[in-house]
Amino acid sequence: xxxxxxxxxxxxxxxxxxxxxxxxxxxxxxxxxxxxxxxxxxxxxxxxxxxxxxxxxxxxxxxxxxxxxxxxxxxxxxxxxxxxxxxxxxxxxxxxxxxxxxxxxxxxxxxxxxxxxxxxxxxxxxxxxxxxxxxxxxxxxxxxxxxxxxxxxxxxxxxxxxxxxxxxxxxxxxxxxxxxxxxxxx
Numbered sequence: 001x002x003x004x005x006x007x008x009x010x011x012x013x014x015x016x017x018x019x020x021x022x023x024x025x026x027x028x029x030x031x032x033x034x035x036x037x038x039x040x041x042x043x044x045x046x047x048x049x050x051x052x053x054x055x056x057x058x059x060x061x062x063x064x065x066x067x068x069x070x071x072x073x074x075x076x077x078x079x080x081x082x083x084x085x086x087x088x089x090x091x092x093x094x095x096x097x098x099x100x101x102x103x104x105x106x107x108x109x110x111x112x113x114x115x116x117x118x119x120x121x122x123x124x125x126x127x128x129x130x131x132x133x134x135x136x137x138x139x140x141x142x143x144x145x146x147x148x149x150x151x152x153x154x155x156x157x158x159x160x161x162x163x164x165x166x167x168x169x170x171x172x173x174x175x176x177x178x179x180x181x182x183x184x185x186x
Contacts, residue, residue, distance in 0.1 A: 080105045081118035096133040117178040126166045127151045160185035
């Protein structure tokens with residue numbers, strides 16, 4: 001039982017660290033100076049500057065993914081819905097809790113947190129909920145990405161960052177995993 005919890009925590013920590021990389025890149029890129037123009041003329045916004053030249057593009061990052069083997073007992077993230085709850089704390093007040101979900105995992109350490117929730121609702125309903133609710137809680141720069149069946153939402157609020165990953169559970173049919181990762185959110 002303890003070994004399974006350790007595996008889940010290790011995997012969640014790995015996912016947290018990997019997801020913080022794009023947030024750091026976005027934060028660094030958005031703090032640069034320079035401006036871009038559109039073909040019709042006029043300013044369209046600011047962009048990063050690597051060489052000091054206005055409008056220069058920042059270096060690109062090639063994302064990598066790892067594939068867990070859900071349901072094989074290897075401790076993948078997809079197994080937290082089937083494991084006993086390991087809840088240390090509740091979601092921060094600035095993060096809406098999905099109404100049809102049960103929290104199964106929560107860990108907070110050093111200003112970062114990870115929360116695992118499970119629901120029977122489809123991924124599309126969960127993503128729609130968070131895209132609608134995050135702005136009402138003051139979250140900005142909300143982006144949405146998809147890779148196969150995994151949906152991810154990223155947002156910032158002041159100096160805090162949030163990543164919500166929504167995916168079908170790899171072990172339990174008709175179950176959706178919601179992984180919420182925070183940095184600098186209280």
